[in-house]
Amino acid sequence: MATKRIVEHTHQSMESMSLNMGPQHPSTHGVLRVVLELDGEIITKATCHLGYLHRAKEKHAEYKTYHQFIPYTDRMDYLSPMSNNTGYVMAVEKALGVEITQRCVYLRTLLCELARMSSHLLWLGTGALELGAMTVFLWAFTQREKIYDIFEWIAGHRFTVSYMRVGGVARGDYEEWRRMVREFLDQFMNAHREFETMLNQNEIFLNRMMDIGHISGEEAISMGLSGPSLRASGIDYDARKDSPYLAYEEFDWEVPIETKGDCMARYLVRMREMEESWKICNQALDALEKTKNQPANIDNPKIIYPPKENVKKSMEDLIHHFLLASEGFKVPPAEVYSCIEAPKGELGFFLVSDGGPRAYRLGVRSPSFINLMSLEKMSIGHTVSDIVAIIASLDPVLGEVDR
Amino acid sequence: MELTTGAGTIPGVKEGTSDFVTLQAPEHALTKTLSDAIAYARRNSIWPVMLGLSCCAIEMMGTAAARYDLSRFGSEVFRPSPRQADLIIVAGTVTKKMAPVVRRIYDQMADPKWVIAMGACSSCGGMYNVYSVLQGMDEICPVDVYVPGCPPRPEALIYGIMQLQKRIGKEPVF
Numbered sequence: 150m151a152t153k154r155i156v157e158h159t160h161q162s163m164e165s166m167s168l169n170m171g172p173q174h175p176s177t178h179g180v181l182r183v184v185l186e187l188d189g190e191i192i193t194k195a196t197c198h199l200g201y202l203h204r205a206k207e208k209h210a211e212y213k214t215y216h217q218f219i220p221y222t223d224r225m226d227y228l229s230p231m232s233n234n235t236g237y238v239m240a241v242e243k244a245l246g247v248e249i250t251q252r253c254v255y256l257r258t259l260l261c262e263l264a265r266m267s268s269h270l271l272w273l274g275t276g277a278l279e280l281g282a283m284t285v286f287l288w289a290f291t292q293r294e295k296i297y298d299i300f301e302w303i304a305g306h307r308f309t310v311s312y313m314r315v316g317g318v319a320r321g322d323y324e325e326w327r328r329m330v331r332e333f334l335d336q337f338m339n340a341h342r343e344f345e346t347m348l349n350q351n352e353i354f355l356n357r358m359m360d361i362g363h364i365s366g367e368e369a370i371s372m373g374l375s376g377p378s379l380r381a382s383g384i385d386y387d388a389r390k391d392s393p394y395l396a397y398e399e400f401d402w403e404v405p406i407e408t409k410g411d412c413m414a415r416y417l418v419r420m421r422e423m424e425e426s427w428k429i430c431n432q433a434l435d436a437l438e439k440t441k442n443q444p445a446n447i448d449n450p451k452i453i454y455p456p457k458e459n460v461k462k463s464m465e466d467l468i469h470h471f472l473l474a475s476e477g478f479k480v481p482p483a484e485v486y487s488c489i490e491a492p493k494g495e496l497g498f499f500l501v502s503d504g505g506p507r508a509y510r511l512g513v514r515s516p517s518f519i520n521l522m523s524l525e526k527m528s529i530g531h532t533v534s535d536i537v538a539i540i541a542s543l544d545p546v547l548g549e550v551d552r
Numbered sequence: 553m554e555l556t557t558g559a560g561t562i563p564g565v566k567e568g569t570s571d572f573v574t575l576q577a578p579e580h581a582l583t584k585t586l587s588d589a590i591a592y593a594r595r596n597s598i599w600p601v602m603l604g605l606s607c608c609a610i611e612m613m614g615t616a617a618a619r620y621d622l623s624r625f626g627s628e629v630f631r632p633s634p635r636q637a638d639l640i641i642v643a644g645t646v647t648k649k650m651a652p653v654v655r656r657i658y659d660q661m662a663d664p665k666w667v668i669a670m671g672a673c674s675s676c677g678g679m680y681n682v683y684s685v686l687q688g689m690d691e692i693c694p695v696d697v698y699v700p701g702c703p704p705r706p707e708a709l710i711y712g713i714m715q716l717q718k719r720i721g722k723e724p725v726f
Contacts, residue, residue, distance in 0.1 A: 173601075173657055179604060179605065180606075200647075201647060201650045201653070202644075204680045204682065205682040205684055209680075221679070274617075275613075286617065288618075290614060290619070294617075308703055309607065309703065548607060
């Protein structure tokens with residue numbers, strides 16, 4: 150099995166064939182278009198063509214107030230809206246100099262990790278589906294639906310949640326919801342074991358993943374890879390450990406590392422990351438139980454929306470609500486960069502404020518875009534069928550690539 | 553029981569005889585029954601193209617997965633090739649760069665074909681009123697059913713497909 154799969158070029162053929170893959174292709178994870186140069190069946194060049202899902206998110210940020218932009222972050226990496234929300238509001242909070250409450254920290258940590266599990270489950274389901282394993286797709290989606298239920302109960306929408314707010318969250322959690330999360334976590338590891346039973350010893354799966362799409366640690370750093378793709382090449386970098394934010398420092402968990410840097414290593418890293426997320430979720434849930442009488446939002450009506458029921462009764466709250474909804478809050482002139490470890494890698498927001506209620510400029514360092522740039526390096530020398538496994542193992546989301 | 557047709561009762565043709573069965577059907581019996589049968593078949597096996605553009609595609613996959621189980625309505629067979637498909641569910645934002653591709657996929661599909669615009673973006677541009685986004689995919693091809701939502705829940709997509717099923721029986725086949 151461990152035979153070298155990269156085929157050496159013994160001759161340079163006179164004619165190469167170019168093959169267009171995408172933008173409508175079942176295994177390009179959306180609207181990615183890759184133009185392949187082929188020598189027989191061997192890939193000699195792979196060029197990504199992007200922009201099929203360009204929705205001008207960064208430009209929108211300049212025309213929307215800080216609160217109005219939150220829904221746009223949902224649709225960036227639409228597999229983990231909670232992480233995107235968190236990344237964005239953390240950048241705004243940094244520019245404002247706002248400290249969020251301890252309870253909000255735990256709540257965000259829990260939801261970010263649930264989002265990571267949900268994102269990795271989709272990667273697992275579709276990745277396995279592309280390699281011919283239909284059952285894993287259905288099982289993964291069954292688990293995802295349970296996470297969606299959890300999101301729906303707390304945020305009101307199962308998919309694009311828009312749950313985080315600058316200075317807090319949209320609405321607090323409650324007893325029944327925490328029980329629901331606990332029920333999900335209690336059965337998750339069982340399902341996780343089932344996934345591993347289906348795939349880890351599966352001959353077809355192993356043959357399609359082992360020694361495919363290799364990238365070394367040095368190359369990974371020079372290409373700017375981040376997230377599980379970087380950690381699969383033996384580089385121990387995780388923003389949650391190396392520049393801690395939220396409550397990750399308090400909790401007991403590990404960063405999974407693999408050294409081989411092939412598709413299988415990336416698979417193993419993501420599978421173990423789900424386990425670690427599960428650990429963090431359990432601890433965050435315990436912490437939430439302990440802090441259940443504390444407020445989730447900061448006490449600053451100039452930034453955070455007042456509770457809706459108070460708006461109908463109190464004049465003060467009505468005024469604050471009106472001001473926030475019509476004009477928004479102003480952020481003092483600042484340039485901040487804030488990053489989180491999203492499921493795909495390091496998700497950074499670079500925010501420039503000129504003192505107004507809208508961002509002067511918002512730049513997004515999207516992990517999918519940068520990770521995707523290593524596709525060519527990974528796929529040269531492999532056969533056409535392998536590029537499916539390589540794209541799947543990189544896990545790009547085109548909403549985030551094109552923005 | 554004797555057979556009654558538009559021309560009046562035909563004496564001597566009793567229920568259970570082969571004459572009864574032949575004469576029971578009205579005029580143009582063959583085409584009428586055949587078109588019913590074809591509409592029934594088409595209605596219950598609408599195969600969609602596997603075309604996921606953005607966020608809505610995830611909900612479309614969710615609809616096909618275990619909990620919502622689109623196969624109850626005969627539409628779970630997502631075909632990567634437009635030539636094998638009857639329905640194009642435009643799930644997500646159609647950008648101006650993507651629009652010619654969507655139109656081409658629509659053109660490549662064999663008749664009869666139907667279109668569902670899933671979500672706010674493909675219905676009207678949604679929250680993206682910008683230079684790069686097409687303001688509704690009905691600018692490039694006809695749409696049968698619009699499913700609102702951002703993204704619509706799987707139930708909403710299933711309802712959209714059921715609405716389409718209702719339409720399919722009504723149009724003449726021949």
